Amino acid sequence: MAEIHSDTIETAGALAQRSEWKDGGWCPIERTIDLVGTRSAMILIREFFFGARRFDDLVRRTGLTEAMASRRLAQMVSDGLLERRPYQEPGQRTRNEYVLTDLGRHLFPVVAALIQFGNSLAEDRGQGIELTHDQCGAPIEPAVHCAEGHDVPLEETVARLAGR
Amino acid sequence: MAEIHSDTIETAGALAQRSEWKDGGWCPIERTIDLVGTRSAMILIREFFFGARRFDDLVRRTGLTEAMASRRLAQMVSDGLLERRPYQEPGQRTRNEYVLTDLGRHLFPVVAALIQFGNSLAEDRGQGIELTHDQCGAPIEPAVHCAEGHDVPLEETVARLAGR
DNA sequence: CTGTATCCCAGCGGATACTG
DNA sequence: CAGTATCCGCTGGGATACAG
Numbered sequence: 210m211a212e213i214h215s216d217t218i219e220t221a222g223a224l225a226q227r228s229e230w231k232d233g234g235w236c237p238i239e240r241t242i243d244l245v246g247t248r249s250a251m252i253l254i255r256e257f258f259f260g261a262r263r264f265d266d267l268v269r270r271t272g273l274t275e276a277m278a279s280r281r282l283a284q285m286v287s288d289g290l291l292e293r294r295p296y297q298e299p300g301q302r303t304r305n306e307y308v309l310t311d312l313g314r315h316l317f318p319v320v321a322a323l324i325q326f327g328n329s330l331a332e333d334r335g336q337g338i339e340l341t342h343d344q345c346g347a348p349i350e351p352a353v354h355c356a357e358g359h360d361v362p363l364e365e366t367v368a369r370l371a372g373r
Numbered sequence: 374m375a376e377i378h379s380d381t382i383e384t385a386g387a388l389a390q391r392s393e394w395k396d397g398g399w400c401p402i403e404r405t406i407d408l409v410g411t412r413s414a415m416i417l418i419r420e421f422f423f424g425a426r427r428f429d430d431l432v433r434r435t436g437l438t439e440a441m442a443s444r445r446l447a448q449m450v451s452d453g454l455l456e457r458r459p460y461q462e463p464g465q466r467t468r469n470e471y472v473l474t475d476l477g478r479h480l481f482p483v484v485a486a487l488i489q490f491g492n493s494l495a496e497d498r499g500q501g502i503e504l505t506h507d508q509c510g511a512p513i514e515p516a517v518h519c520a521e522g523h524d525v526p527l528e529e530t531v532a533r534l535a536g537r
Numbered sequence: 538c539t540g541t542a543t544c545c546c547a548g549c550g551g552a553t554a555c556t557g
Numbered sequence: 558c559a560g561t562a563t564c565c566g567c568t569g570g571g572a573t574a575c576a577g
Contacts, residue, residue: 237491327401
């Protein structure tokens, strides 16, 4: 499927593999983009990570119209990122709430990376979100780590196609 | 600017801060989306991380049309993600190459996170990109880390608005 | 080979109006 | 409060043609 083209690297700072995606052009990045590549999806995801669950909250916090929120939430449910769950407060009629599925929660590293990058875009304007580890108080860093715990800069990263 | 609304958290697994973005709705995530929130931008970025530099390469590898590539590259240059740099091979006429600026290279954690998430979308289909740390051979993990080197799961993350 | 300029269509996303 | 349905403008992105 994904036709690979094993050029050598002449460029410092490139992932040590080049690929060419023919026939449908499906790579993991594109798959992700297909799910959350719209502005509306991403800002909804943001609010879910900040704890929102109810339609009304989501609409108010994102600034989306009800129509747009409705459409996007439905799509995200059918994509498996969200679960629509009826709940009942005592004395109230039943309502629906939307919660991240495990799959949706796996977007945390993506959201964290987007926040970190967005912070760096506006350091001068002082508009950012600081993420910290509440167990030790240390800030969360915009870096990639390997299973051995090392910081992995771009230059030390090797990429290769898996499962073929 | 960003009007904050300090609700308490009743939801396990939520970042320990809720925010409401009024007046222009500018949060770091949206800023990032504004730069790289399109499919064409992201797959171009992908190819830059894989080492592509020349227009022709970029067009072939991404499958974008020349027109689209041209437009998106111009926008990315003016956004400061790319630099357009004339170069000369001996005996050839001068050409342009596009290289990531420092700002663009800071997208590495975003790209890595997108790849990791995309991998998890298709484990069954065996279509993924494996990233490894070439200094130690360990795989790169889809996790968030703090400055102390700890793995930081969503539940242990605190977010707050900075610079206000 | 390295682009740019048009034309066109599909989809995003806002506005408005309407239902349970 | 929690959504749907409809209409409509804007832009992303492909196709095609052209230019240095």
